[in-house]
Amino acid sequence: MNSEGWGLQRWANHFNQMLNLANPPNRYRFDVGRLAMETTAQMFPGDPIVKVEEEDLEGFAGALVPAESRTRWGIAYGKGQSPGRRRFTIAHEFGHFLLHRKKYPNGIHSSEADVDGRTKIEVEREANEFASWLLMPLDDFRKQIAPRDKPDFDAIGNCATRYEVSLVAAVLRWLRYTERRAVFVNSIDGYVNWAWSSDAAFKSGNFIRTSRGPCGASSRIRRRAAAVHAGSPERRRSRCRSVVQSTRQRAFVPEREVRHRLHVAPSGRCGAKIVV
Numbered sequence: 557m558n559s560e561g562w563g564l565q566r567w568a569n570h571f572n573q574m575l576n577l578a579n580p581p582n583r584y585r586f587d588v589g590r591l592a593m594e595t596t597a598q599m600f601p602g603d604p605i606v607k608v609e610e611e612d613l614e615g616f617a618g619a620l621v622p623a624e625s626r627t628r629w630g631i632a633y634g635k636g637q638s639p640g641r642r643r644f645t646i647a648h649e650f651g652h653f654l655l656h657r658k659k660y661p662n663g664i665h666s667s668e669a670d671v672d673g674r675t676k677i678e679v680e681r682e683a684n685e686f687a688s689w690l691l692m693p694l695d696d697f698r699k700q701i702a703p704r705d706k707p708d709f710d711a712i713g714n715c716a717t718r719y720e721v722s723l724v725a726a727v728l729r730w731l732r733y734t735e736r737r738a739v740f741v742n743s744i745d746g747y748v749n750w751a752w753s754s755d756a757a758f759k760s761g762n763f764i765r766t767s768r769g770p771c772g773a774s775s776r777i778r779r780r781a782a783a784v785h786a787g788s789p790e791r792r793r794s795r796c797r798s799v800v801q802s803t804r805q806r807a808f809v810p811e812r813e814v815r816h817r818l819h820v821a822p823s824g825r826c827g828a829k830i831v832v
């Protein structure tokens with residue numbers, strides 16, 4: 557099989573088809589490290605992944621590291637990660653192996669921010685998307701929560717349990733395909749830490765700007781948003797009413813408010829009310 561040039565979705569679909577056929581017990585809670593080692597031994601006998609281990613990574617969440625000979629690779633994940641985080645980290649590094657190891661022959665270290673699903677760095681974003689597709693196959697996720705559904709945290713939490721990932725990973729996965737206008741707000745001590753909008757919310761101007769810039773839409777939409785921001789102040793106000801201040805001037809968000817408005821109602825421009 558010539559897998560040269562496969563993209564992240566092709567890879568994830570390949571493994572999902574394989575898992576669907578094998579249909580192991582706990583189909584969606586499979587051992588990612590084992591999958592990485594067994595499949596790369598067959599597909600890439602010249603430089604397979606031979607080790608998946610916990611290590612003290614001094615602040616890094618995970619790493620893909622070559623042996624000196626460059627004929628074997630290891631995946632390391634940082635200490636103290638929950639089982640869900642650990643699976644995502646391993647899947648993320650597996651993504652680096654499949655997609656980026658030729659470009660980065662000395663390996664890749666991934667920070668916490670790289671693996672939390674919101675990074676803008678291209679290779680990290682690709683590794684995260686691969687991990688999302690691998691661990692939370694879209695066809696199955698859409699059966700749990702349809703694109704027009706309005707789930708609460710319990711429903712998304714059930715998906716997190718089903719796929720053994722963190723709640724945040726499941727929320728971000730859902731936000732990427734839902735047709736609803738929804739904004740996820742993560743706050744610390746009543747302040748917005750970061751937020752992520754569905755495409756529908758983003759298109760209608762419902763997003764929260766943090767220090768990383770407006771979050772949660774395809775680059776095409778981001779470009780359009782950037783163009784809107786570059787427009788006249790009036791236009792900016794009218795199109796982006798819901799944009800709050802950057803974290804430099806943090807918007808105050810009462811915890812209670814956030815908890816009750818994590819899911820933005822599809823009608824009206826409720827996104828503006830999340831944080832204002």
Ligand SMILES: [Zn+2]
Binds near residue numbers: 664
């Ligand atoms: Zn990474």
